[in-house]
Amino acid sequence: MKTHIVPAILMTLATFVLLVVVYPLIVWGIAQFAPEKGRGETIAVNGKVVGFAKVGQKFTADNYFWSRPSAVEYNAAGSGGSNKGPSNPDYLAQVQARIDTFLVHNPTVPKSAIPSELVTASGSGLDPHLSPQGAEVQVARIAKVRNLPEDKVKELVKTHTEGPFLGMFGPSKVNILALNIALDQMK
Template structure:
């Protein structure tokens, strides 16, 4: 029995040190070297601090709407809805989002609606949306803020993040950064 207990205790102690001390310390050290020092990517705007790497809710007509969230933008509960395309409740939710989008943006058709404006991401906290998701909202924002469309399109182009090495991933836009730039462009006081 002694020949089994002592090696088991040694392995247990070694794994405890490796997995409960060494690995978390390594991950923490790498996080401290990253942007934001492991505390998230923060962005300050008019005395407010925002996390730019976590999706935020923008539903006012004067802003670019963000991607829907399955968790209500709660970073503590990151998750998808886990509902498939055959689930009636999920389809009703997507139809409602589509109808709202069409009602608030009367110049677009159903075929022009990008999927990322009516479906939530896998994490429910995606801070980005597609370039097309921004462009379909230009008419509404230009009308409400009384801005020329070409200025909004230039703003979208300026905030478009290109794929890594021009080939890995899609073009995307951080919605928070775009809305802050929109406020700066039109002289608004708040991003909410």
């Protein structure tokens, strides 16, 4: 019996030290070479942190570009999707409510022109980006509310559009927090 218990206890202690001490120290050490030392890329305005570059935020005011809906209310501690299938009646009602709300606030946009990303949540529920089309469909509302020429708002979207990674991997995208900050800084 002693020949089995002592090795089991030693193996448990060795595994504990490896997984609870050594591995976290290695990951922490590698993170020290990452931007912001692994704490996440923050976005600051006038010295005050207003958000994270890689985490979506809720924007619903008419004078801002709206972000993609979140299944987790933009809670980075509990990211995830709704796990409701496309035929789930609750999910369909939620999407229809989002469409109706969007149309009320954007009366010049036909229903068929609403990009799906504006009425469906991403898999993580934290996506900070929209496609350029998702931002452009909101230009008329924002220009009207802010009393700006539509061309200036369209140009702002264009300058904040990031191309695909290395010019070929993934879609073009617009970070909504960065775009809204730039919108606030427009004169």
